[in-house]
Amino acid sequence: MTSDIRVNQAAIGELEELAAVFDQYRAFYGQPSDAGAARAFLFERFEHRDSILFAARDVRTEELVGFAQLYPVYSSISMARSLILNDLFVVPDARKRGIGQLLLDAALRYAKQTNAKGLELSTAVDNAAAQRLYERNGYVRDEGFYHYYLNARK
Template sequence: MSEDQVTVRRAVEADEAALLGIELTAWDASSGFPSLTPADRTSFFTERSGPEAHLVAEEDGVVLGYIRLQDKYTFPEGSGVLSVNGLAVAEKARGRGIGSILLTAVTDEAGRRGAHKISLHVHATNAAARRLYERHGYVVEGTHPREFLIEGAYVDSLDLAKYI
């Protein structure tokens, strides 16, 4: 890993175009839902998921990836649980540890926010992401067999969590 120049910061509105570019090219049938990234999708941020919910990894002023971290629950009893609701690195920048840097950044943020757990979902077919999460201490909490039908094949969905 040679990521001395990669920095992580909170996203801002001006990242919209770069993040949309990553979003439209990062996902495939083994990692995401093709229906959610149609070629004519025109925005990355949404009302429910604005810049404040994202950390971005940047190198020489170029945004190379993002991670989306949100409260899992809206009520106080669940306030210690955060969800990673998206993680993607630009295809050309993969395998350089940027996904790892973003996961470390959310662990740090979760600690600052007093969270005791980070949850996420991953397709069982997503080998690269599963390895990465495992390396960061995420464990499988549950399996939803045949949860999605993606391009003609059933895909299991896994619930993963890291306890802080």
């Protein structure tokens, strides 16, 4: 039930809780658990103000049950700012309560408030639940561009 959930723009005072959930998120994507590195990574995002984090809390327990993280990017072609919805995660015990939708709503409100051109995201090809959520919200799968990646650490 979404009325039991509050979503707010996260502050550095929530770092410890966010790091714990962020570590779960990384494990969901097959990364080894590293709570210290998760904390350090999120601390840098706060310190450098290069991402926007939203935290979802159960209002009854005050437990952090999910988060979303946005990164600003810029398009030279359109000369406008967009946001990459890079991370969205709901803890397993809190799923199927509409929390993902609330986090998407918060990201869209933020995009509108900051006059961003739009929101971009990607998800694993086998994450059908996320794909259904995004498509229900009007996100359109990119069929016009191929996306490439080069590992600079090789």
